[in-house]
Structure formats: structure tokens, C-alpha cells
Amino acid sequence: MTTLWIATLGTSLIAFLLKYSGHSVPERWLSHPKVQRINALIPIALLSALVAVQSFSEKSQLVIDQRVVGISVATVALFLKAPFPIVVLSAAISSAAVYNWL
Amino acid sequence: MSVSITVGAYGVAFGAAAVANGFTVVQACLLSLLTFSGASQFAVVGVIGAGGSAISAIATASLLGVRNALYGVIMAPHLKVRGLKRVVAAQITIDESTGVALGQEPRGIVAMRKGFWYTGIGVFVFWNLFTLAGALGAQAMGDIRAFGLDSAVPAAFLGLVWPRLTGNFERALAVGCALFAIAMTPILPAGLPIIATAFIAIAVGLKR
Numbered sequence: 001m002t003t004l005w006i007a008t009l010g011t012s013l014i015a016f017l018l019k020y021s022g023h024s025v026p027e028r029w030l031s032h033p034k035v036q037r038i039n040a041l042i043p044i045a046l047l048s049a050l051v052a053v054q055s056f057s058e059k060s061q062l063v064i065d066q067r068v069v070g071i072s073v074a075t076v077a078l079f080l081k082a083p084f085p086i087v088v089l090s091a092a093i094s095s096a097a098v099y100n101w102l
Numbered sequence: 103m104s105v106s107i108t109v110g111a112y113g114v115a116f117g118a119a120a121v122a123n124g125f126t127v128v129q130a131c132l133l134s135l136l137t138f139s140g141a142s143q144f145a146v147v148g149v150i151g152a153g154g155s156a157i158s159a160i161a162t163a164s165l166l167g168v169r170n171a172l173y174g175v176i177m178a179p180h181l182k183v184r185g186l187k188r189v190v191a192a193q194i195t196i197d198e199s200t201g202v203a204l205g206q207e208p209r210g211i212v213a214m215r216k217g218f219w220y221t222g223i224g225v226f227v228f229w230n231l232f233t234l235a236g237a238l239g240a241q242a243m244g245d246i247r248a249f250g251l252d253s254a255v256p257a258a259f260l261g262l263v264w265p266r267l268t269g270n271f272e273r274a275l276a277v278g279c280a281l282f283a284i285a286m287t288p289i290l291p292a293g294l295p296i297i298a299t300a301f302i303a304i305a306v307g308l309k310r
Contacts, residue, residue: 003155003156004124004126004129006156007146007150007156008129008133008136008146009132009136010156010160011146011159011160011163012137014160014163015136015137015138015163016136016137016193019171019173019195020174020188021171022170022172022175022178022192022195023174023175023181023188023192023195025175031172034307036172039169041307042165042168042300042303043169044266044272044279044303045276045299045300045303046162046279046297046299046300046303047141047145047259047263048263048275048276048277048279048299049280049283049296049298049299050148050256051256051259051280052280052284053283053287053295053296054148054256055253057152057284059292060287060288060291061287062284062287062288066247066253067252067253069253070250070252070257071256071257071260074253074256074261078260078261078264084108084111084258087257088111088254088258088261089254090257091250091253091256092250092251092253092254092257094250094253095250095253096248096249096250096253097250099248099250
């Protein structure tokens with residue numbers, strides 16, 4: 001089994017167990033306000049970290065390349081309230097332009 | 103309809119992101135079929151793409167999947183299903199199906215159930231078809247940087263987190279976690295700078 005297969009199947013198994021447990025455990029276990037609050041904050045933390053790492057690193061090194069342009073354009077698009085497909089496409093097009101022609 | 107188009111766009115983005123980060127088309131499709139939770143799936147390919155281990159990838163994705171357990175808690179008393187039907191209901195318990203069902207609450211239990219099942223199954227079908235399309239498209243590209251796919255992945259994460267940044271507190275947490283992850287990247291093994299931010303969120307959530 002490779003890393004990719006372990007990641008694929010392991011994630012899938014736990015994802016299902018989490019979903020199924022929600023349907024099966026007593027409500028009071030998970031409806032505590034602190035649990036709810038932390039649950040709202042975790043995606044913000046993890047996704048923000050992923051944005052940063054995917055934009056500015058190559059393995060364990062920090063790098064500045066065409067992705068800086070892409071993520072900057074995406075940020076502008078989001079400020080302008082662009083829908084998701086436009087955000088992703090504008091990032092891809094601007095980044096590809098820098099990579100291919102600069 | 104607009105839900106379908108949005109789901110399609112995310113699905114294409116995910117399929118392409120998975121292949122861009124080294125996953126095969128089959129693995130990308132299995133993630134969409136079996137994991138079936140957008141943010142978790144993006145997290146797996148993101149962490150692996152950043153050089154993280156399988157354990158870091160699974161841990162990050164699972165922390166994001168906890169949200170679905172809470173949705174299950176909310177939905178279970180309304181659905182009242184057992185056996186195989188509960189297994190199916192659990193698999194389609196995601197942001198969209200729960201959101202639509204809760205939106206139908208004023209119109210009664212039948213409308214709620216209908217909203218949950220139709221949305222869950224509809225999103226499941228669209229999400230998987232478009233994942234396949236995105237994965238095949240990315241596979242045909244060769245050098246993904248020439249098509250800007252290396253930027254499309256972080257842009258997709260940014261698009262996912264953006265609607266959650268509802269106040270100054272949330273925005274400060276997002277910026278803090280982004281800076282923390284960058285600062286720790288050269289120091290910690292790949293993947294850990296990302297998971298570590300979940301503990302920042304837990305600490306902040308407990309104190310607040």
C-alpha cells in the first residue's frame with residue numbers, strides 16, 4: 001500500500017464513521033456549545049493554513065513563484081464577490097500566464 | 103440548479119487538484135465516492151501535495167469531517183431511519199443536504215426529508231461525475247503549472263474558507279493560522295504545520 005492509497009482509504013473510512021456516529025450517538029454528546037464553537041473554527045484554521053502552504057511552499061521550502069500572482073488574483077475576485085468558478089479560473093489563468101510568458 | 107452548477111465546479115476543481123497532487127484518477131474518484139465531503143477531500147490532496155504523510159493527511163481531513171457528525175446529530179431525529187437506509191443517509195449527510203433540509207423546516211417534516219434526500223443524492227451524482235471530468239482533464243494536461251492548476255488549488259481553498267470569515271475574530275484567526283503555517287513550514291515535517299492550526303482553533307474556541 002502506498003501513501004496515496006492509505007490516505008485515500010483511511011480518510012474515506014473515518015469520514016464515514018464520523019457521519020454515521022452523528023446519526024447514532026445521543027444528541028447531548030455533540031450539542032455542547034463549546035463543541036459547536038470549536039467545530040466552526042477548525043475549518044477556518046485548517047483551510048487558511050492550506051491556502052498559505054499551497055501558495056508559498058514547495059515541500060519544506062518557502063518559495064515565491066507564479067502562484068503568488070494566482071492567489072492574489074483570487075483574493076481580488078473574492079473581494080469583488082465573484083462566484084467560486086470565476087475565482088478558481090482567474091487564479092489559474094493569471095498564474096499560467098506568468099508561468100508561460102515571464 | 104445553481105446548487106448543481108456550483109457543485110459541478112467544485113467537483114472539477116477537486117478532480118483536477120487530486121491529479122495535480124499525484125493521485126490517480128481512480129483514487130480521485132474513490133475519494134469522491136467514499137469520503138464524499140468536499141473540504142476533507144481537498145485537505146487530503148492538499149496535505150499530500152505539500153509533502154505530508156498519510157497520517158497527517160487523514161488527520162487533517164478527519165478534523166474537517168467532524169462537522170458532518172454534528173450534522174448527523176441534527177438530522178437523525180428528523181429522518182428516523184434504520185439499517186441500510188441509515189447508512190445511505192449518513193453518507194449523504196453533508197453541508198448542502200443538511201442546509202437545504204433545515205431551510206425546509208418551516209414547511210414540515212415531509213419537506214425536510216425530501217430536501218435532505220434529493221439534495222444529498224443530487225449532489226452525490228454531480229460531485230462524482232464532475233470529479234471524474236476534472237481528474238481526466240488534469241491527467242491530459244501534462245505540466246500542470248502551464249495551465250495554472252498549481253494556483254487553482256490554493257484558490258479553491260481560499261474560496262472554501264472565504265464565506266466562513268464572517269467577522270473580525272474569524273478573519274484574525276485565518277490570517278494568524280496562515281502566517282503560523284508558513285512560519286512552521288521550514289521547521290516542522292510537512293503536514294504538521296497544517297494540523298497544528300487545528301489546535302490553535304481548539305485553544306481559541308475553549309477560551310472564548
